[in-house]
Amino acid sequence: MLARGAGLDYIPRVLTIKKLTKTLGGRTLLREAEMSINWGERVALVGPNGAGKSTLFRMILDEDSPDEGAIERDEYAITGYLPQEAGEPTDETIIEIAMGITPEMIGILRTIREHEAKGDLSHPDFAKAQDQFNHLNGYQLEPKAKKILNGLGFKQDDFNKPAREYSGGWVMRAHLARLLVMEPDLLMLDEPTNHLDLLSLLWLQRYLLNYSGAILMISHDRDFMDAIIESVVEIDPDAAKLISYTGNYSSYLDQREKRYEQQVQAYRNQQKEIEQHQEFIDRFRQVGSKAAQVQSRIKFLEKLERIEKPRAPRKPFKFTFPQPPRSNQKVIELSKVGQAYGEKRIYKDLDLTIERGDRIVLVGPNGAGKSTLLKILAGILPIDAGKREPGYATKLGYYSQHRIEALNENNTVLEEVMGACTTLREEDARSILGTFLFRRADVEKRCGVLSGGEKSRLNLVKFLVDPPNLLLMDEPTTHLDILSIDSLVNALKGYEGTLVFISHDVHFIRALAETTLHINNGVVTKYTGGYDYFLEKSGLSDDRGAVTA
Numbered sequence: 450m451l452a453r454g455a456g457l458d459y460i461p462r463v464l465t466i467k468k469l470t471k472t473l474g475g476r477t478l479l480r481e482a483e484m485s486i487n488w489g490e491r492v493a494l495v496g497p498n499g500a501g502k503s504t505l506f507r508m509i510l511d512e513d514s515p516d517e518g519a520i521e522r523d524e525y526a527i528t529g530y531l532p533q534e535a536g537e538p539t540d541e542t543i544i545e546i547a548m549g550i551t552p553e554m555i556g557i558l559r560t561i562r563e564h565e566a567k568g569d570l571s572h573p574d575f576a577k578a579q580d581q582f583n584h585l586n587g588y589q590l591e592p593k594a595k596k597i598l599n600g601l602g603f604k605q606d607d608f609n610k611p612a613r614e615y616s617g618g619w620v621m622r623a624h625l626a627r628l629l630v631m632e633p634d635l636l637m638l639d640e641p642t643n644h645l646d647l648l649s650l651l652w653l654q655r656y657l658l659n660y661s662g663a664i665l666m667i668s669h670d671r672d673f674m675d676a677i678i679e680s681v682v683e684i685d686p687d688a689a690k691l692i693s694y695t696g697n698y699s700s701y702l703d704q705r706e707k708r709y710e711q712q713v714q715a716y717r718n719q720q721k722e723i724e725q726h727q728e729f730i731d732r733f734r735q736v737g738s739k740a741a742q743v744q745s746r747i748k749f750l751e752k753l754e755r756i757e758k759p760r761a762p763r764k765p766f767k768f769t770f771p772q773p774p775r776s777n778q779k780v781i782e783l784s785k786v787g788q789a790y791g792e793k794r795i796y797k798d799l800d801l802t803i804e805r806g807d808r809i810v811l812v813g814p815n816g817a818g819k820s821t822l823l824k825i826l827a828g829i830l831p832i833d834a835g836k837r838e839p840g841y842a843t844k845l846g847y848y849s850q851h852r853i854e855a856l857n858e859n860n861t862v863l864e865e866v867m868g869a870c871t872t873l874r875e876e877d878a879r880s881i882l883g884t885f886l887f888r889r890a891d892v893e894k895r896c897g898v899l900s901g902g903e904k905s906r907l908n909l910v911k912f913l914v915d916p917p918n919l920l921l922m923d924e925p926t927t928h929l930d931i932l933s934i935d936s937l938v939n940a941l942k943g944y945e946g947t948l949v950f951i952s953h954d955v956h957f958i959r960a961l962a963e964t965t966l967h968i969n970n971g972v973v974t975k976y977t978g979g980y981d982y983f984l985e986k987s988g989l990s991d992d993r994g995a996v997t998a
Contacts, residue, residue: 463486466482466520468482471501472516479689489661491679493682493698505684523634529635531621531628531636593630597629603623635664666678673955676697709762772944780805781802781845785800786834799835799971806947808962812958819968823923846921870915922952937957965978
């Protein structure tokens with residue numbers, strides 16, 4: 450790739466942003482911002498929600514235009530983009546999406562399959578379709594697409610089924626596979642881990658480590674970024690600038706803190722200098738012999754470029770939440786539980802005991818039954834067989850990003866939280882809500898007008914201010930930024946009850962899980978240790994094999 454340019458001084462940049470200015474809704478998101486991405490470089494774009502990350506992505510993709518400045522791409526570069534959500538699924542099959550094939554190739558491929566299904570391999574149309582498919586490199590694309598789909602969690606039986614039979618999350622995986630098959634020179638990913646289970650996430654992480662193209666990603670998964678990226682570009686909403694840092698996300702946090710300390714010192718030094726000059730001016734303004742010096746200092750202050758007082762970087766919010774009532778030692782027990790959806794058997798003769806103080810993460814491929822088990826524990830899914838026995842002192846709470854009916858739609862956000870814990874001060878309620886992305890006027894919104902993501906976050910805050918002694922949580926980090934996730938981790942570290950949760954955020958799991966339950970094909974295997982212990986003992990981190998780009 451370095452050979453694309455001529456001469457030893459050539460800088461192989463796939464993307465260059467020059468003096469870019471963008472105003473949206475009366476607010477300046479970027480002012481003369483600059484950045485560049487070299488061929489093969491892996492970059493994370495970070496910044497608080499609303500800072501302009503998605504807007505910058507749209508401008509790079511020519512879906513929006515800057516007010517001023519330029520975005521330049523290498524003329525040879527191919528750009529591929531994975532949005533957060535896919536459109537409505539179509540009749541395309543999973544393998545057709547993954548291969549990224551044209552309508553012409555789809556027709557050819559279906560002709561081949563029809564004749565294969567009939568066993569009519571001698572028909573002239575079959576031979577013609579084979580030649581056309583080979584000419585369009587189909588026989589090279591198909592095996593690679595299948596390997597990538599397998600790595601992302603699809604099974605052989607899924608490949609030829611239409612996308613409309615799958616959930617949005619699975620369709621997104623097929624679109625991600627399409628991009629990886631295409632191998633664009635600039636791969637742009639917006640929250641690529643949102644729809645992945647842990648094993649698929651590990652596979653994608655290994656794949657991207659071997660990827661030869663440049664990567665620009667937006668992500669709230671700290672461990673994923675730490676493993677892949679080599680530089681961070683931060684959108685500073687105060688300065689409306691793009692600030693570049695070398696290193697992974699953890700290194701960026703350290704560098705940003707040092708940069709803030711340097712800015713504070715520079716601000717203080719300048720303020721001290723200004724005070725000294727102003728004191729001289731005030732003291733000798735009326736002294737004739739000092740007139741020239743006074744005027745010189747006045748002119749100096751007039752021309753001085755003032756350093757704005759730096760704003761401290763956001764940090765996780767710390768708050769001591771009320772502790773739940775103490776449960777008995779056996780919090781909940783399942784005995785010989787059976788569960789099925791139609792003819793699909795999920796569990797048979799499942800025995801499980803959860804004890805006071807357990808911190809358990811449920812892991813396994815999507816569709817294995819993790820959410821089903823959580824719903825059985827919560828008592829919201831009737832079981833087909835066996836017994837479910839909560840402890841007599843168990844106070845149970847079930848959090849799901851999809852459960853929003855518990856909100857009073859006529860209450861404001863602030864009223865809903867204050868009503869959940871009558872001893873909570875309004876000042877603390879506002880601070881907690883701010884941490885979980887409810888800003889200023891947002892706390893006065895009625896619950897009935899909130900988006901699905903806002904309702905999920907509000908339910909999460911309600912759990913935290915009045916926690917049960919058995920807390921069951923299904924993907925609690927969805928809709929949260931990194932600092933909100935850290936705030937949630939801090940809150941749950943101080944929680945003295947029993948915690949069972951599902952998450953695909955590795956940082957969140959590592960911070961909280963002390964026991965891992967691996968669920969696959971109806972079998973629940975217990976590992977008395979956290980996530981890394983589970984990976985070491987199970988050997989599952991390598992079970993799909995990395996496919997190199």
